[in-house]
Amino acid sequence: MDIEAKLHRHERMLREAQDNLRETQDNLRETQDNLRVCREDLGRERETMSTLKATMSHQSDSNLTLAAENTALKARDGARQSQMDADAQQIAELTRKLEEESQKNAALNWEAKENEALRRKLHNTVQELKGNIRVFCRVRPVLPSDLSGILGGSSAGTSVALTSTEDIEKLQEDLTANMIFPDHRDHKEIVLRSSSKSATGQERIEPYAFSFDRVFEPESTQDQVFEEISLLAQSCIDGHNICIFAYGQTGSGKSFTMEGGSTKTTKGMIPRAVEQVFRKTEQLKEKGWEYQIEGQFLEIASYNETIKDLFGKGEIGKKHEIKHDLKTGSTRVTDITVVALNSPSQVETLLASAQSRRSVAATLMNDHSSRSHSVFTLRLSGTNASTGESCKGCLNLVDLAGSERIDTSFSSGTGGTGGLGSKQDRLKETQSINRSLSALGDVIAALGEKANREGKHIPYRNSKLTYLLQKSLSQDSKTLMILNLSPLITHVNESLTALRFATKVNNTRIGTAKKQVRGA
Numbered sequence: 001m002d003i004e005a006k007l008h009r010h011e012r013m014l015r016e017a018q019d020n021l022r023e024t025q026d027n028l029r030e031t032q033d034n035l036r037v038c039r040e041d042l043g044r045e046r047e048t049m050s051t052l053k054a055t056m057s058h059q060s061d062s063n064l065t066l067a068a069e070n071t072a073l074k075a076r077d078g079a080r081q082s083q084m085d086a087d088a089q090q091i092a093e094l095t096r097k098l099e100e101e102s103q104k105n106a107a108l109n110w111e112a113k114e115n116e117a118l119r120r121k122l123h124n125t126v127q128e129l130k131g132n133i134r135v136f137c138r139v140r141p142v143l144p145s146d147l148s149g150i151l152g153g154s155s156a157g158t159s160v161a162l163t164s165t166e167d168i169e170k171l172q173e174d175l176t177a178n179m180i181f182p183d184h185r186d187h188k189e190i191v192l193r194s195s196s197k198s199a200t201g202q203e204r205i206e207p208y209a210f211s212f213d214r215v216f217e218p219e220s221t222q223d224q225v226f227e228e229i230s231l232l233a234q235s236c237i238d239g240h241n242i243c244i245f246a247y248g249q250t251g252s253g254k255s256f257t258m259e260g261g262s263t264k265t266t267k268g269m270i271p272r273a274v275e276q277v278f279r280k281t282e283q284l285k286e287k288g289w290e291y292q293i294e295g296q297f298l299e300i301a302s303y304n305e306t307i308k309d310l311f312g313k314g315e316i317g318k319k320h321e322i323k324h325d326l327k328t329g330s331t332r333v334t335d336i337t338v339v340a341l342n343s344p345s346q347v348e349t350l351l352a353s354a355q356s357r358r359s360v361a362a363t364l365m366n367d368h369s370s371r372s373h374s375v376f377t378l379r380l381s382g383t384n385a386s387t388g389e390s391c392k393g394c395l396n397l398v399d400l401a402g403s404e405r406i407d408t409s410f411s412s413g414t415g416g417t418g419g420l421g422s423k424q425d426r427l428k429e430t431q432s433i434n435r436s437l438s439a440l441g442d443v444i445a446a447l448g449e450k451a452n453r454e455g456k457h458i459p460y461r462n463s464k465l466t467y468l469l470q471k472s473l474s475q476d477s478k479t480l481m482i483l484n485l486s487p488l489i490t491h492v493n494e495s496l497t498a499l500r501f502a503t504k505v506n507n508t509r510i511g512t513a514k515k516q517v518r519g520a
Ligand SMILES: Nc1ncnc2c1ncn2[C@@H]1O[C@H](COP(=O)(O)OP(=O)(O)OP(=O)(O)O)[C@@H](O)[C@H]1O
Pocket: 139, 140, 141, 143, 218, 248, 249, 250, 251, 252, 253, 254, 255, 256, 257, 369, 370, 371, 401, 402, 484
């Protein structure tokens, strides 16, 4: 039993050992599985680790780059900051300089205003010294139309057949009066040689010398004439009353001088004066001046002294009267069109339409325009808000009726067939023109006498023209007469009469002016 028990016990122990072995084997397998999983995990972890290491190394590179960039940015920032500091300093410096400059500018502006006031005073003094009455003489060139009567054949049968330029030049010479302009430096003299027959029938050539403030030869341009006149236009801007007359026989160039042609070089004194007034008043804006400019244009018919409104709508039978306002010292023509002027081109258009209206009237009424006085008036009123100054000026540009001598006008047969066409009417008209022209001469002469004798009566009322221009024909105003002369030999007598009339005017001394005049 003991053995059997021992065997059983050994068998049980063997089974237990076998069970243990199986369990251990199972454990071993499980451990081996765990180990494999761990190994796999470890492998993955290693891979992750190496990826992380690579990423870290890349990050560290990036970090280094960023750090370098950061340093560079910081350096640039520093540079910018110092640039900004420098700029701010410069701006402060510039602001200071600007402040200084604007202070200087204000001082200069003030000085300019004072200089402008001084210039006005000096300009006026210069004009006064030159004479408040001045006379210019202008001889027009010989025109193709002067030759055309002879070249083309005239009613008097004086037709000449000319073949060469020499012939034409010779004819031109024959037609031209003997005029000399000896004063090449100052252009103040004109000598007219006229031939006459003595009692014994001998031909005598007599020289007549005249001296004026300026003599313009036939070649002179509108530019040259305006150069002398522009100072007067300036005086008007400065607040003076100015009268510029064109005087001379029909066809001597009065309208050409005053109104002129349509081109830049031929345009006359009226458009040039208007342009200058606009240009100068525009420039004066800088000095604080603001100007209002208005204009009127009228015609005084010489045969009945009626006034026609050239800027008007052409209403027939409208009566206009001249009124002087004693309080304001201004002159007004009733029912006349006064236009606010704002540009030279507007004035050009107005003048052109006035001119075409006159031309129609001239055709209808037998060249009536040359038998009337036209008066273009430009009124300026300026105020300076910064200096408190103000001024009013008036510029009258007058194209006088032709100053024919009665014998020529009456016998010339140019009376035509219109309403004023009879010789009797023509005679009356010429007499009436001469009356109004001599009324003008009388006013100028009386002004000259008044300068020497206080209280002298000035006969302004003797003609509508002088009555209209009363305020601009006084000792305080400036007058310029432009004597227009024909160069033709056939007009020598008219030219002599006109030169003598102009000399009388030139001999008149008004105001402080002193003139050196040589009589004829
Ligand atoms: N300086 C000049 N240069 C060129 N042509 C001129 C000049 N002066 C006048 N003329 C011409 O002479 C002609 C007569 O001139 P204008 O009509 O001006 O004379 P006027 O004295 O005004 O005559 P009216 O009294 O008949 O009006 C015109 O054809 C004009 O163009």
